[in-house]
Amino acid sequence: xxxxxxxxxxxxxxxxxxxxxxxxxxxxxxxxxxxxxxxxxxxxxxxxxxxxxxxxxxxxxxxxxxxxxxxxxxxxxxxxxxxxxxxxxxxxxxxxxxxxxxxxxxxxxxxxxxxxxxxxxxxxxxxxxxxxxxxxxxxxxxxxxxxxxxxxxxxxxxxxxxxxxxxxxxxxxxxxxxxxxxxxxxxxxxxxxxxxxxxxxxxxxxxxxxxxxxxxxxxxxxxxxxxxxxxxxxxxxxxxxxxxxxxxxxxxxxxxxxxxxxxxxxxxxxxxxxxxxxxxxxxxxxxxxxxxxxxxxxxxxxxxxxxxxxxxxxxxxxxxxxxxxxxxxxxxxxxxxxxxxxxxxxxxxxxxxxxxxxxxxxxxxxxxxxxxxxxxxxxxxxxxxxxxxxxxxxxxxxxxxxxxxxxxxxxxxxxxxxxxxxxxxxxxx
Amino acid sequence: xxxxxxxxxxxxxxxxxxxxxxxxxxxxxxxxxxxxxxxxxxxxxxxxxxxxxxxxxxxxxxxxxxxxxxxxxxxxxxxxxxxxxxxxxxxxxxxxxxxxxxxxxxxxxxxxxxxxxxxxxxxxxxxxxxxxxxxxxxxxxxxxxxxxxxxxxxxxxxxxxxxxxxxxxxxxxxxxxxxxxxxxxxxxxxxxxxxxxxxxxxxxxxxxxxxxxxxxxxxxxxxxxxxxxxxxxxxxxxxxxxxxxxxxxxxxxxxxxxxxxxxxxxxxxxxxxxxxx
Numbered sequence: 001x002x003x004x005x006x007x008x009x010x011x012x013x014x015x016x017x018x019x020x021x022x023x024x025x026x027x028x029x030x031x032x033x034x035x036x037x038x039x040x041x042x043x044x045x046x047x048x049x050x051x052x053x054x055x056x057x058x059x060x061x062x063x064x065x066x067x068x069x070x071x072x073x074x075x076x077x078x079x080x081x082x083x084x085x086x087x088x089x090x091x092x093x094x095x096x097x098x099x100x101x102x103x104x105x106x107x108x109x110x111x112x113x114x115x116x117x118x119x120x121x122x123x124x125x126x127x128x129x130x131x132x133x134x135x136x137x138x139x140x141x142x143x144x145x146x147x148x149x150x151x152x153x154x155x156x157x158x159x160x161x162x163x164x165x166x167x168x169x170x171x172x173x174x175x176x177x178x179x180x181x182x183x184x185x186x187x188x189x190x191x192x193x194x195x196x197x198x199x200x201x202x203x204x205x206x207x208x209x210x211x212x213x214x215x216x217x218x219x220x221x222x223x224x225x226x227x228x229x230x231x232x233x234x235x236x237x238x239x240x241x242x243x244x245x246x247x248x249x250x251x252x253x254x255x256x257x258x259x260x261x262x263x264x265x266x267x268x269x270x271x272x273x274x275x276x277x278x279x280x281x282x283x284x285x286x287x288x289x290x291x292x293x294x295x296x297x298x299x300x301x302x303x304x305x306x307x308x309x310x311x312x313x314x315x316x317x318x319x320x321x322x323x324x325x326x327x328x329x330x331x332x333x334x335x336x337x338x339x340x341x342x343x344x345x346x347x348x349x350x351x352x353x354x355x356x357x358x359x360x361x362x363x364x365x366x367x368x369x370x371x372x373x374x375x376x377x378x379x380x381x382x383x384x385x386x387x388x389x390x391x392x393x394x395x396x397x398x399x400x401x402x403x404x405x406x407x408x409x410x411x412x413x414x415x416x417x418x419x420x421x422x423x424x425x426x427x428x429x
Numbered sequence: 430x431x432x433x434x435x436x437x438x439x440x441x442x443x444x445x446x447x448x449x450x451x452x453x454x455x456x457x458x459x460x461x462x463x464x465x466x467x468x469x470x471x472x473x474x475x476x477x478x479x480x481x482x483x484x485x486x487x488x489x490x491x492x493x494x495x496x497x498x499x500x501x502x503x504x505x506x507x508x509x510x511x512x513x514x515x516x517x518x519x520x521x522x523x524x525x526x527x528x529x530x531x532x533x534x535x536x537x538x539x540x541x542x543x544x545x546x547x548x549x550x551x552x553x554x555x556x557x558x559x560x561x562x563x564x565x566x567x568x569x570x571x572x573x574x575x576x577x578x579x580x581x582x583x584x585x586x587x588x589x590x591x592x593x594x595x596x597x598x599x600x601x602x603x604x605x606x607x608x609x610x611x612x613x614x615x616x617x618x619x620x621x622x623x624x625x626x627x628x629x630x631x632x633x634x635x636x637x638x639x640x641x642x643x644x645x646x647x648x649x650x651x652x653x654x655x656x657x658x659x660x661x662x663x664x665x666x667x668x669x670x671x672x673x674x675x676x677x678x679x680x681x682x683x684x685x686x687x688x689x690x691x692x693x694x695x696x697x698x699x700x701x702x703x704x705x706x
Binding site: 220 | 549550553556558560561562579580582583584587588631634637638
């Protein structure tokens with residue numbers, strides 16, 4: 001029964017995302033079922049968490065729960081009525097062949113394994129409990145809404161400045177369960193993993209065509225240990241994997257926009273970038289990568305619509321969250337110094353150490369398996385095969401985070417910086 | 430002459446068609462359908478060569494003479510492919526024949542490239558699956574708790590397992606009921622204890638919405654090692670949590686939570702270090 005209620009809660013998030021995706025893709029029938037469903041999973045969690053945050057300021061459970069559920073249902077119905085054609089414009093989308101059946105089987109097996117590992121390894125981990133689930137607990141004990149005194153009463157443990165997509169999604173499950181259950185909220189990981197698989201399948205089909213090669217990214221992602229087990233993986237309670245899925249969704253829509261220049265892709269991209277900074281503070285770094293990927297388009301076409309539609313919603317979320325923290329008197333942290341040229345120059349001596357630590361991290365096969373060598377091969381393939389500057393968004397979206405994440409430590413407030421790096425990277429210093 | 434011209438036009442047309450086919454084949458990665466078509470061509474090509482070879486060998490086909498002055502690396506199989514693909518009556522022109530040899534070799538090399546790249550991809554995928562499975566098996570300790578036991582407080586219980594009791598989180602929650610939800614609590618423990626921070630954070634988590642500060646005691650009679658989330662020492666403390674520290678006289682009216690923890694109500698503001706032994 002408890003598992004059923006948890007899945008019901010997740011189903012409502014899917015409904016909300018499904019409706020929003022249908023509304024955003026109006027007039028654009030180029031999206032596959034996999035892309036629509038994958039985007040719905042990602043956007044749905046964002047919509048429900050934002051609704052819980054905003055409505056929670058004026059409502060409490062059970063009114064809050066039923067209001068959010070009704071809004072989810074209403075969004076799905078409106079989306080269906082306005083754009084039902086996108087789902088089955090022709091029989092082609094529903095036709096199946098051997099490769100599709102194998103693909104479905106591989107995805108289902110992976111979801112089964114991820115779900116089993118999530119429920120088998122029931123513990124959430126340090127960050128999963130103190131940084132993320134603790135807020136879901138506080139929300140549940142406060143009858144569904146975020147307790148504002150959390151930000152002003154010296155509750156310094158648990159990083160109160162962290163955004164709330166994951167905690168409020170977990171609180172949404174608690175609300176449906178009527179009790180707290182640290183084991184069942186781990187279903188969020190497999191749910192988002194399913195979204196990632198669907199986005200990979202949809203994105204690969206749209207960008208490179210169908211057939212057996214759609215299997216490659218699906219098997220590829222499922223075989224990288226850091227995505228499946230350990231801290232930050234889909235089976236942990238950390239926000240790193242949800243952030244990765246949101247970034248994957250944004251990347252797929254970004255590359256699609258590069259390819260098709262359709263308004264539907266841009267609207268989906270904009271809606272997804274909102275969730276980057278709403279999932280984790282590091283989302284700002286990824287938002288910069290999306291901006292860098294879109295910049296040449298804006299310059300080339302001499303219009304601001306790619307930036308306004310694709311990046312500005314994410315920037316608005318960053319600003320909005322900061323305004324909320326300021327209004328709520330959230331305490332400032334000293335983990336990072338202000339991002340200025342002066343600080344960068346002063347800390348430039350860290351470059352060698354940061355580079356060494358980055359190479360060491362990327363070369364850790366027990367965490368990344370053969371991911372980075374294969375990515376390198378992929379770059380060579382793209383450089384040889386893709387014409388014009390079609391390689392640019394791929395390169396920026398993949399290499400951007402690899403370069404920018406370590407660069408953040410130039411602005412670390414910790415000395416020595418090595419100790420700060422190892423807070424983010426599990427394992428012995 | 431007219432016949433020769435028609436033959437020449439036909440040959441040129443075939444050459445152009447072959448060049449187009451090669452271009453399409455070399456660009457197979459740019460679209461899914463051409464990639465599939467290329468793979469089918471590659472499979473058909475192998476079958477074709479084998480079949481042509483067999484026919485040539487078994488029937489000793491007189492219309493397919495194997496020339497002595499062939500390119501040194503061109504096998505008999507490729508030669509039959511060359512002949513069957515265009516010049517059924519044998520090469521009339523030496524230049525044309527050499528051109529055809531080169532075309533076939535190019536085609537074979539493209540096919541080999543496809544097979545090599547396919548093999549590389551398969552090797553990568555196999556490697557990834559093997560490494561991923563090995564790490565998964567290593568990480569997931571199959572002797573752990575059963576899936577049937579989806580404990581509501583699994584992580585909290587794990588972090589409090591040092592208390593050496595069953596369901597520590599539940600017992601701790603029960604013990605905290607004697608302290609009001611808006612009251613302040615002080616956690617007292619030994620500074621040198623490696624699990625001090627873990628237990629303190631978990632107690633703070635369980636005690637919410639009560640605000641919990643901590644004092645990490647030094648050796649007997651010495652100053653505290655550190656104080657965490659300090660509120661004013663004049664704050665009225667309504668509860669005390671002793672972890673691996675003898676509560677002494679503060680134990681009165683309290684609840685023991687296993688052999689290592691004691692929770693007691695308190696009322697008043699005192700210097701925090703006075704709670705250390």
